[in-house]
Amino acid sequence: MPRPIANEPSAADAPPSIGKIFTAFAMIGVSSFGGGLVAYLRDVVVDREKWLTGDEFLGALEIGQTLPGLNSTNVAVIVGRKLRGPRGAAAAALGLILPGVAILIVLGLLYVRFHNNPDVAAALAGVAAAAVGLLLQVTLKIGGRSFLRPKDLMFIIPTFLMVGVFHVSLAATLFLLAPIAIWLNRPESLKKKTPAPSSDPEP
């Protein structure tokens, strides 16, 4: 179900300042331990600051998920742009990213200095093993019933084999598989009639 993302401000209130946008997103960037950023974003953008309605947020999320890049930073860019144009988008994305980067600088320096220490190596082995579990769980959760649908497995398995096992470049894999996958999901109206060009926006 398509939702408007409102290029124009919906509420006619004065838009928040750049500093305010940065701070709001930096609060998410500093507190969102353990992932699940989209939920944090929704809390702040919709419930606390009321910058977007719930539907507008879902609209932004749809775009953020369709376009390449991280869903969370994409949503931040869209919300920031809507509030304050280019500078708002930059403030939102940087606010979200920078706190974690600061922490990673510390973690990274500690890692570079101590990763050969046997104690630290043992702890890191545990951490890495756990991260694999986390990644697998997210994959299974997002994949859900796709793993049981032949139509989806037709793409899941080749993608996994090409990129994961045979190291076919991601660009080539997407170039080969994406058009087929998108065509198989083409709009109903095109399934009976002859194919029409894809760049045919409705008014």
Added chain:
Amino acid sequence: MSDTLKELVELLNVFAMLSLMAVGGGTAVLPEMEHEAVAVHHWVTSTQFASIYSLGQLAPGPNMSMVGIIGYHAAGAAGFFLVLFAFYFPACMLTYVVSHIWDSYRDNPWRDAVQRGLAPITIGLMLAGVYAVGKTASFNLDRPLWFNGVTLGFGLAIVLLLFWKRINPAILILACGAIGWFVLR
């Protein structure tokens, strides 16, 4: 061209490409990133890649900022910031531009086709990411069998725990690090 400069250009190329190919989120490019950083450019070893990826899960914010640490290994502080820029900026820029014209396309039935078509490909890529990190972090023939038993056990335990209950994954990762400190040596 000096070696560092050449390394920086390579980093910029690889991570900007990854940025624009991250369909369905950053995790989708994890397998390709691992291949490029370990086998093609030798910026990090596969064990280092697995550790760096998992460190990234301990920091708040977007869970791919750890790419900076790969850049640091390859080209120092300049590499750190360049990789972050290369990985975030192109996709953000694309989103900025496209979201601007999105409203005029939002009723276009092809948008739905793109989203549904790419979904299983994203899942396949995520699965390849599990394999890319797991082949060193969970099951690694250079290590004794009991060690692999523990690391596989950690992974499975986390999958089950997270399906059973909503627990903050960062806590689980730290817990496995703490157990690892005593057990995995």
